[in-house]
Amino acid sequence: MKIKCFGPLSDIIATEIDIKISAETVASLIEILETQYPLLKGKTFSVAVNHKLVDKDFAIQESDEIALLAPFSGG
Amino acid sequence: MKIKCFGPLSDIIATEIDIKISAETVASLIEILETQYPLLKGKTFSVAVNHKLVDKDFAIQESDEIALLAPFSGG
Amino acid sequence: MHKKRNSFIEGPISPAFIADAIAKHQSKTEIGAHHIFLGQVRKDTIQDREVQAIEYTTYKDLAEDIIAEIREAIFAKYEINCMHIHHSLGKIDAGEICFFVFTSSKHRKATMDACEELVERIKKEVPIWGKELFNESSYQWKENK
């Protein structure tokens, strides 16, 4: 599963990882990532699946492009 | 007495006139001008004496520069 | 006493003039936000006649004093680093720029509010008159609402 990480999250994980994770929802994916990257815990971020912002209970598949988005700071 | 007229007032009077008028205040000056230029009656305008906006009871002298200012329309 | 400034420009305000004003602020690295208002002459249709241009006149001695007072009031009211005010005089064709207000500050809220208030006050308080020129040498005096 391809996971892109933006803003400060790229320091905690990487700008992009491709890992084998069997997670059925965004929430379970985050749970697994938090065990692998403990600094992720307590961080605020939103999640996009295939370029759409989604809720934590959104169902995901192996072929999806996941993006973890730290709070935005444009402008 | 030098009187400058701005905006639509310049169509009614002229852009500048130099006339002998014995008026002690702005109000009496306007009264005299209204008899000479009847189209002035009922028009809204402000008055400046020597580059300062003044009230109608402001005292004027022969040597003053008077300006009659139609409502502004800059921008 | 404040230095008397020349707020008036003969003819239209060019995009290059605006670019130059922006470029001059790049050494002011405490600034984070700029706000620019531009007034452009509209080709309005008034009773079947099209406005081809507006001819602007002012009573300069009084106008510069009033602009100086407005500047002072805006600087006192808002935390802004600088402000620039330019208005055209003479004949400005439809599509050309006749009014340029530029405010800069550390944060965006102050620049926006200062810019907006400057535009309102200048239109209302500064002795400037616009004459809307139609075809065939007819005209009417512009009125600000």
Add this chain to the structure above:
Amino acid sequence: MHKKRNSFIEGPISPAFIADAIAKHQSKTEIGAHHIFLGQVRKDTIQDREVQAIEYTTYKDLAEDIIAEIREAIFAKYEINCMHIHHSLGKIDAGEICFFVFTSSKHRKATMDACEELVERIKKEVPIWGKELFNESSYQWKENK
């Protein structure tokens, strides 16, 4: 479907680019008012370290979709003729311009309000991140308040 627009520019936004955007509107003679917001990189001092530049990144596929949604909402809400949104990517030095929002309309009130709301929404809703670069390759991630 809306045509996908390219809202991002590699590097700083130059004053000449802004002048060009303004000049392009001079044929649109129904426009009477333009409003421009410019974001400029500040040389802030944070714990004794000076911000030399901000490096901007985005998640482009999502960002362009969100900008398109914001554009649509602003066009629906305000009577404006056009709007332009540009944000820099990559390293932008202190004093350089990284954000350019430009609205135009017949009357000034709509342009001002539209410009202000665009700036607020883009800062809040569009996935862009700024990394504040200090001397000696240290940095911190920018936070919008």
